[in-house]
Amino acid sequence: MRTGIATVCLSGTLKEKMQACAIAGFDGIEIFEQDLVTSPLSPEDVRKMAADLGLGLDLYQPFRDFDSVSEDILQENLRRADAKFKLMSRLGMDTILVCTNVGTATIDDDDLRAEQLSRLAELAGDHGVKVAYEALAWGKYVNDYEHAHRLVDTVDHPNLGTCLDSFHILSRDWDTAPIEAIKPEKIFFVQVADAPKLSMDVLSWSRHYRVFPGEGQFELAKFMGHVARAGYSGPVSLEVFNDVFRQSDVERTAVDAMRSLIWLEEQSAKWLDANAASLAAGAASGDSPANAAGRRRYPMELATLPKVAEPAGFNFAEVKTDEPAQLETLLGQLGFEFDGRHRTKDVQLWSMGQARVIINEQAPSHSEPAIAALGFDVDSPVIASARAQQLKAPVVPRKVQADEEVFQGIAAPDSTEIFLCQGSPDGTAAWTHEFGEGLEHPSAGAQAVIDHVNLAQPWQHFDEAVLFYTSALALEPQPFAEVASPSGLVRSQVMVTSDRAVRLVLNLAPVLQQEPGQQEPGQQGPGQQGNGARKSYQEHIAFAVDDLVATARAAQARGLDFLQIPANYYEDLDARFALDPAFLATLKELNLLYDRDANGEFLHFYTATVGNVFFEMVERRGNYDGYGAPNAPVRHAVQYDSVHAHNLHR
Structure with a gap:
C-alpha cells in the first residue's frame, strides 16, 4: 500500500514537515496550500527537496468553492484554477483536490454543476492535471460521495475523478459498500482519518477532533476493504485536522501517523479475509465488480505484521x-x-x-x-x-x-x-x-x-x-x-x-x-x-x-x-x-x-x-x-x- 500524509496533519514549517515525513517512512505527501503559501521555499525548491528526501508529491489541496455558481463567479474560479495548475507544474504535481462548494454555491442544479466541472476538467487537461472531486460532509448542495461521483460519471472526462475521504463518508454514516461499484480508474485519491464518536456539528468535529486510524471509533478497515475491492491501487493518505497534533513534536507525530497506516493496512487485510465468503457469494450472483479469488489478487497489496496473541x-x-x-x-x-x-x-x-x-x-x-x-x-x-x-x-x-x-x-x-x-x-x-x-x-x-x-x-x-x-x-x-x-x-x-x-x-x-x-x-x-x-x-x-x-x-x-x-x-x-x-x-x-x-x-x-x-x-x-x-x-x-x-x- 502506498502511504501518504497531508502536511496539515503536522506542526512546524513545510521544510520541517517534509523532513519528518521522510524520517517516518512515508512514500508521499499532500501539500496543503497554506503550508506552501507561508513557506520561503520556492515551488522549485520544494520539488527538489521532495526528490532528495524520496517523497512523492501526491496531491495539492484544497481548491474550494468552484461549482454551483453564476457565470461571472465561474470565470473567476477558472482563472484561479489556471494559476494553481501552473503552480503545480512548477512543483511537479499532477493531482489537485477540489471540494464541493460550501461558501459561494447559489444554484442547486446537477446539470449546471456537471457542465462547470466539465469546463474545469478541460482546463486541467490542458495542463496535464487530474482533478479529484471530493464531497465535503457539510457541502451546501453536494455532501454525499455517491452524489459527487454521479457528477464525475456524468462529465465522463479523463481528467476528472473522485476523492474518497473516510471522514466525510463515515461522519455522515454513509454506506461504504457502493464504493465497490466505482471504476478504479475514476478513484483519483483516497484520504483516511479516524475520529471519536461525538455529538456536534460535522464541521467543528472535522476541524478539531480527527485522529489517526486506530485512535478513534470509525470502521476504517471496512472502508478500506471496499476501496481495495473496487480495485484502487493509488496512495492512501492521512488527512487529519487535530489541535493537539499541530502543537506536538513534528517527527514524533509523523511516526505515530505512519504507525497508524501500518496498523490500518493489517486491519484492512484482516477485514478482506474475514469477508471473503461474502465476496465469493456476490461474484456467484454476478454483482461483484472486484476479483473474487481472494485478497492477494487485488491491485492494492495489503501487508500484514507478525501475528501475536494478546498478553497472558x-x-x-x-x-x-x-x-x-x-x-x-x-x-x-x-x-x-x-x-x-x-x-x-x-x-x-x-x-x-x-x-x-x-x-x-x-x-x-x-x-x-x-x-x-x-x-x-x-x-x-x-x-x-x-x-x-x-x-x-x-x-x-x-x-x-x-x-x-x-x-x-x-x-x-x-x-x-x-x-x-x-x-x-x-x-x-x-x-x-x-x-x-x-x-x-x-x-x-x-x-x-x-x-x-x-x-x-x-x-x-x-x-x-x-x-x-x-x-x-x-x-x-x-x-x-x-x-x-x-x-x-x-x-x-x-x-x-x-x-x-x-x-x-x-x-x-x-x-x-x-x-x-x-x-x-x-x-x-x-x-x-x-x-x-x-x-x-x-x-x-x-x-x-x-x-x-x-x-x-x-x-x-x-x-x-x-x-x-x-x-x-x-x-x-x-x-x-x-x-x-x-x-x-x-x-x-x-x-x-x-x-x-x-x-x-x-x-x-x-x-x-x-x-x-x-x-x-x-x-x-x-x-x-x-x-x-x-x-x-x-x-x-x-x-x-x-x-x-x-x-x-x-
Missing part, C-alpha cells in the same frame, strides 16, 4: 527511585516479601504471590519514585518485539550478563519501558533466580496478582498511546470515561485483554504548573510531562487479593498509612446501598471503598502517595468488571488535599 498477564511492575526507603516500607506494610537484590544491578524484588514489584535504584539523584517499566507475559517475546518494531516502537536496550534473562524491550509513548516476557502456565517467572535461589516458585505467604496499572499520559501523546497499546500489544480499548477532580476533568481510557488478565488504564489528566526552581523548562524526568509541568494526577499499581478486609487489617497492624476517606463518603454509601451496619462500620474503620453493580461487588483501598506512585489493593466479588468509578472523585479530592497540605508545610 502482567509479569512485573517496576518503580524507579534513588531513595527506596519509603517504597520498601510501604510494600512491606502491604504484605509483600523482600526477595533480595539483583546479583549485578541495583535492583530489588518484592513479591506477594504472583504480584511482583521491582524497585530500581538506578535513577537520577533526587528523582521522585515513578512507574518506569511493565513486564507482560507473551507467547513469543521475539515475535512480539518484531511486530512492535515494525510499528515504529523504539527498542529499549537492557544490559545482561551470562545466565541472565534476555528481555525484549520497547518504549511506550510516555517513555514507560515495556518488556515482553516469556510466560509460564503456572504464573512463575524464570528471571527471579537472578535475585536468589528458590524464587522460581510462588511464595507461601499472602497471594496476589497485579489487577491493573494506571498510567498518567502527557496531553500531547494520549491518542498515540491508545494506538500503541492497541497495535503493538493487542489490547482492546474500552469506551472512555471522564472523572471529576479538583483540578479538572480526568479522561480515562481502559485498555484490556479479552479475559481481563491485563487491564491498563490510561489517564489524560490536567496538570499543575511547577513552582519556580523545581525543574528547568523542557526537562522531562520520571513522572514528569513536558514543558516543565508537573503531573497533578499520580500513577498507581493495583493488586487483587481474595480477602481485602483481612489484607487491610494486617496492613493496619503493620502501620500502613491509608488514604483517609471522609466520613461523608460512608454516609452517601449507606444511602446508596443500604449496607449491613457492621459491614459499613468495617469499611469506615479501615478506609475501604465499595462499589456494586448487577454482576458483583468491588472493595478497594489506597495507600498514601510516595513521589508519583501509590498502590491500591482490590477484591473483586462475583463478576464485577469495573474499577470503582463512582469512588474515583473521592480519591482525587483526598489526594489533592494531601498534596496541597504537604506543599503548605514545606
